[in-house]
Amino acid sequence: MPEATGVDADGLTVGQVSARLGVTVRALHHWDEIGLARPSLRTAAGYRLYTAGDLERLHRIVVYRELGLGLDKIGAVLNDATADVPGALRAQQAQVAERIERLKQLGAGLDRMIDAHERGLLLSAQQQAAIFGPEWNPDWPAQARDRYGHTTQWQQYAERSAARGPEEWQAVTDAVAALDRVLADAMDAGVAPGSPEANRLVERHREVFASYFPLTRQMQVCLGRRYEADPGFAAHYDGIRPGLASWFRRIVDAGARAHGIDPDTATWQ
Template identity: 80%
Template sequence: MPDTADADAGADGLTVGQVAARLDVTVRALHHWDGIGLARPSLRTVAGYRLYTAGDLERLHRIVAYRELGLGLERIRAVLDDTTADALGALRAQRTQVAERIDRLQRLGAGLDRMIEAHEGGPLLTDEQQVAIFGPGWDPDGPAQARRRYGDTTQWRQYAERSASRGPEEWQAVADDIAGLDRALGEAMDAGVPPGSPEANRLVDRHREVFAAYFPLTRQMQVCLGRMYEADAGFAAHYDGIRPGLAMWFRRLIDAGARAHGIDPDTATWDGGQEKRR
């Protein structure tokens, strides 16, 4: 049985505004469809205003239905007007595109979830995975503590961005690089490598490269880290556990390397570390 409103349209015609409200489309869209010949109103008032008949409204219903399925206007025109057009094939092709789009959106959603989780807690690892990768002395609550302290900084955001793309294997590679650097520092200290020497400066540069797994490290920032390695009980215990006095010795290497690049370690600041990165 025909819709009463459609019957009314057949009797008197409906204005553009009435059709737009009925179909939940914009007047601008109706004007556009009229302009490209996709859906033209069949009637005009004496004053020249467009009026849509019941037949026009039926065509518009079909256009809206296909548009909501994602078909482009030219594809819709072919489905409605071309007797040779494969409407079922068009719908199947659109279904394939929708499935691909859903897959992309799901992957995007998963990526956003990982980024949110990384911003909230750092490495996307279980407590057991963290201990297995970083060693029995690792505190799994460390990243959460760091977020509470540094969560509003650029460096934390950079750290989170890197963390979001890493799994256990990638973090194991980071841990291996850190362990390799620690061994090299201990061996260099044993060998009496002097601060400011080419070998010492290579170790300082290697530290910056390894640390970039967390966030980019300028030389001024590295000087600040060197101070912390010596002054902070936890860091000092780590380095001095490798070799007694290594924390202080490593800071001297960092300071000497900074001086070679025109940086005064006594005045270096974390937020002043914006010199060009090599």
């Protein structure tokens, strides 16, 4: 910080002080208007001139302001000879420490968000296997990122993923597994597509799937198609109950029709 030295007997102009202390002319004018730092001299033409003493006060104002003190507090410290300057600075030091801690937490959160956007899952391969089962391929998140990373749904998924650790992901996995069992039991019980019970299951699927990203009914229709047509998905659902993938697509299609959506023309939107 520049020292308040080298001021000639005629004083310094506002522009000269601005350049010396790195303070805007507007700020100097404001401090003058509120009585925080008024120039002691004026030229015959009425221009402000700052003396060495003025510059020293301004120097202290700049330091205190950089430390985060408000202008009212700075004025109280400078104008009151009995003011507890160390106490005021210690209080500000505590606030700065709190702000630093908040910024560190924000930085850590940003790191997780960036990692989630780039990786999808913030879990080790061992954690993924323990949570998602031995059939899980730890390369799948990266493959999904390559395929869907440009989409809104991937961004929504990443934001949810950034806030989750192993316990949260275990809860999501348990909810999905529970839904799969309920769907299989409903199919075994002969629940018909379009029935109130089937429609409730369709809505439950949307709610559970929202753990990944919000799922519209049209998107759910597209997902139902994929569950039936994709060999990997079909194997998963038919491994729970033979024919479950096709039955699930039928209840989703029927639920969509009940909301005025034609399953044959539904698109991912």
